[in-house]
Amino acid sequence: MKELVSVLMSTYKEPVVWVEKAVNSILNQTYKNIEFVVIIDDPTNYEVIAFIESVCQKDNRVKLIKNEKNIGLVASLNKGLKFCDGKYIARMDADDISMLDRIEKQIIAIQRYCADVVGANTQTFTEQSVCKEKIIYSSSWACKQVLYWCNCCPHPTWLVKKEIYIKLCGYRDIKACEDYDFLIRASLAGAKIINCPEVLLLYRDNASSISHVNNYHQQVIAEYIAEGYRNGRVMALAEINAFLHSEQYQKRMLKLKACSQKHKTAVRIKLSLMLRNKYIAFVKYCDYGVRKLRKK
Template sequence: MNDYISVIMSCYNEKIKWISESIDSILNQTHKELELIIVLDNPENTEIYKLLKEKEDRDKRIRIFKNDKNIGLANSLNFAISKCKYKYIARMDADDIALPKRLEVQMKYLIENNADIVGANCILIDEFDNIIGQSNYPISSKQINSLLNYTNCLAHPTWLLRSDLYKVANGYYSYNSAQDYDFLLRIKNKGFKIMNTPEVLLNYRKRASSIGSEKSLDQFQTAEYIRKMNRSKVYDVHCVKNFNNTKEDNFKFNKIIKFPLGIKLTSLRMFYEVTMIFKHKLGLRYFMYLYKSRICRWRIGGYK
């Protein structure tokens, strides 16, 4: 069982079709030695739970858990990790599709390069399965370690890692967003080897709810805090609570950010909003965060 993989997934409000396709894409991997642990973080969604139980009955590699209440992605994943049996753990999102050789290619790449965690390049798809972009992630650990100081460069649902990394890093911290970025910075600081495979191994879905500037701003706020605290010698899980309590006080410019990256300045109102961003002390940094995310992570389109 040295090469067995525990795949972890959390569901909340994804479409039934997406969840079914995501699960099937894992079960149909060329690397068959796996278990799929799925946590339903929306106990009131009986439709999703019914689908999950049907999948579990058909394939004994699936194990389903339902939270008593919504506890968030980070806590749901930590719970899933606690149920994993195997030496390697892979991440998967309930609205993405893994290509058939994903786990086989990543396992071989991780072992041959003596890496501790590997991601992969992705095809970006929309809610209608149309291809709208492709990732352009760095490959080598040296490039990744450098870029991680500024932005995330491993797609979370492509991770394959040694399970002991979660133990050493004490799992995910419960930020509302950017939990994966925080985890990567912490294991980078501990000297673990982080890499990406050059191959495209996942169809990565960009949902309409993730396109708007409100979510990108929340990610920026969280990422700024994470970068700051990871440079601090006092960073620990208690810092997350402090951030969640003070985020709105620390970032006052969120009300004037109303546009996604790449929008054309077709009105005086839009020009005014752009001008206000650059007048704010954090506005330029926010704009550069969006720009770097686009250039470093996707050849076309934006980010999830």
């Protein structure tokens, strides 16, 4: 019998039409042995609650957890992990859409390559258009190199062995960077991280998402915890909290904001320039890794 996969999704203020598409994309997966753990983190989002409750009545694979009050993404995910019974845990965001063969392909990859975490390529979309797919790196070697500088696996594409979540005690409360921090801790604990090169998720470009709203903060914190990873260690929460209240943090934030005022994409340009030299050195190896992965 196929292994049980728990799909973990938290909802906040997403409109019900978005949530419907996300939910349907999971329940209609070609890989059928799943359970769907849905956490409602906005108890006043009555339309979404009513929709999920109606789905629960039709499909017993869905587990609904309603928070009495908003507790945030990290706390909601950690709460949801306690309800996950599968050997593997897949992440999903309430405003995205999974390809119908996503889980099936990721299960094949995680077993074939003896991996602990499997992400996938994504394609960004809005209500008006579909953008180009994001370029990601497939091999474990390439993912590790990218991780020294930034996130190597889009969070809503993850398929993770449950034992990794247990070993790391879930997510740490690092606003807008809980996923990057998790991957760093997983890597330092010896986890093998890879990506499926195929597009397995449509990623909604949502202006109200956490990554958009906390763009500056996210990049400054990511750079800070990456420094720890490059030195072979996990930044302690006390260190991160001290940094958040430091003059150094304020200076980095002001620098990023100054750049963005000059050009709308200056923040991303700055990040790209910082990573460019590192990327160039191993891009050819990444391409080789992808080709090798596809041939096996």
